[in-house]
Amino acid sequence: MDFSTVIEQRMAEIASACTGCGKCFEACPMTVPAGLQGQDSGQVVAGILDLLCGGAGNAQASRWASACSMSGLCIPACPDAVNPRTMVRLAAFADKRRRLGKAAAPSALKAWRAMAHAVRVVSRLQLGADEIARLQRSEPAQPWPAAPPDVVLYTGCNVHKTPHILVLCLEILGALGLTYEVIGGPTACCGVIQFAGGDGNSAGRAGLSTLDKIEAVGAAHKLSWCPSCQAQFDDIIIPAHERIRSRLDFALTPFFVFLAGHLDALAARMTRPVNKRVALNERPGYPEVTRAVKAILAAVPGVEFVDLDVPRAGLMSNYLTVAPKFKSDLREAEFRAAADAGVTTLATVYHACHRELCHYEKEVSLEIVNVVEIIGESLGITADDIYKRLKMMDSVEEMLRECAGLIAANGLDVDEASEILLADQLAAQAIQGESLDECGLVY
Incomplete structure (x- = not known):
């Protein structure tokens, strides 16, 4: 049995197991940002099932599948023991394969x-x-x-x-x-x-x-x-x-x-106080990760954790690029809530969120670091966030001057490096009218 055969089997099995109740669609945070508000949930899910079975689905199903930010909020909503995130991902795959062919x-x-x-x-x-x-x-x-x-x-x-x-x-x-x-x-x-x-x-x-x-x-x-x-x-x-x-x-x-499974051993070594009022840039895709991070931060001496009451969506923030206004609204709501709560530090969990948020440190009244930096500080370990330093520079030319030694040592082409820096510098900005894979920012 090969991989493609397995995928076909799984699509058929999920299509058979799903009863089309639409509860996954109703739990999805992307329906409004994707312009699908008011759509009949059963009809959208019927289109998803048709895509899994090799059909063309319908426009609403294709749009929903392409807008999936993998928040995972659909998973506990399903009464049929189907993983709707997997179901929608497989439907998006089938739709893309059908449209592109060879x-x-x-x-x-x-x-x-x-x-x-x-x-x-x-x-x-x-x-x-x-x-x-x-x-x-x-x-x-x-x-x-x-x-x-x-x-x-x-x-x-x-x-x-x-x-x-x-x-x-x-x-x-x-x-x-x-x-x-x-x-x-x-x-x-x-x-x-x-x-x-x-x-x-x-x-x-x-x-x-x-x-x-x-x-x-x-x-x-x-x-x-x-x-x-x-x-x-x-x-x-x-x-x-x-x-x-x-x-x-x-x-x-x-x-x-x-x-978090080794928290006793970790806590015994985190002896240096980190006197910061910390909020977390949460992502709901893997709730067990969020729980683990909060438990670790609670064990860091000096950390005062603030739980922000703001909407959460996306596996990482760049999964929201398909809905740029929604993405920027969530970001600004988080910044406002953190400022109102007197937060000194916004801690990102994942790398893509860090890439997209770190340079806003120039504009907000708090620092933006990754969670491992807080853990490291309590352990007496540091590592320079060179990416943030570059991202906060005012021009690609300034970045290139900063990196001149490594450009030469690593045999990089200056023009190529300039193009990559320019593209990556734009990664945190709202990009209108492009799908996730067209933006190239999903992963």
Whole structure:
């Protein structure tokens, strides 16, 4: 059995299991931003089911599928034990594959190459070759029969644009006395870009190959950083792995969930007070991650946590790019609520949220950091957020001057670096009239 056959089976099974009640549509935070308010939920879900069965669906179903921000609020709303997030993702895949046909594979490959090139350039504007090699590996560093480490951290790709986050993750694991291995970067891909582009064959090859690389490390604990990768494995790759290889024993644990599971040991080492009034830039896609982060912050001496009462949507903030006004309204509501509550620090959980928010530190009355920076500060560990420093500069020319030494040392082309910086500088801005994959900002 191959990956494509498994996908077809799962689409048919989900279409059969769903009763079309529409409760998932009613729970979705994207219906109004996507212009679907007032639509009959049963009719929209019927279109989704038709897409899963190889049909053309309907305009409302296609629009809803393309607007999915993977908030996951639909999952507990389903009375039929169907995972609606997976259902809608599979429908979006089927719709894209149907519309693009043979063009899906080259289109998806182009999107993947653009992502990989951006990661390569942006990471090398911040780090030297040795540190890049430490953080971006497609194979275990130690050949067999070296003793396996305690932990393998699968990083995904785009977190390498904010490498200080990964440096701190590894330092935190080290502070806990754990040995670790890293698998990640564009050459260890989960297949999410290819899948979103309608290319199931490439998505399956990439995701299953990376799963094999993670397993080859032999670590007792398999961790993930990126929620996009986590969802791709949970929703698409691991279920296929189970059917193709008759294996039911592979699972990835989100990094913060793992830390919360070792909270006593972590808390014993977090001895330096961090005297900050902290609010969290929450994302609802993986509620267990939010719970874990809040538990960790509660254990940091000196931290006063403020729970902001604001709407939450999206797996990460860039999943909301399909609805730019909605996205900016949520951001501004969070900033206002934080200011009103006297918050000193807004802590992002994920890398894409950090990329999109960090430069607003110039405009708001609080600092914007990632959660691992707070943990690191209490452990006595720091890492320079070079990405934020660059992002807060007034021009690409100023960025290039700042990075001149690394541009030369890493053999980067100045014009290419300028183009990438300009594109990445725009990533936090509202982009009108483009779909998620056209923007290239989803992952």
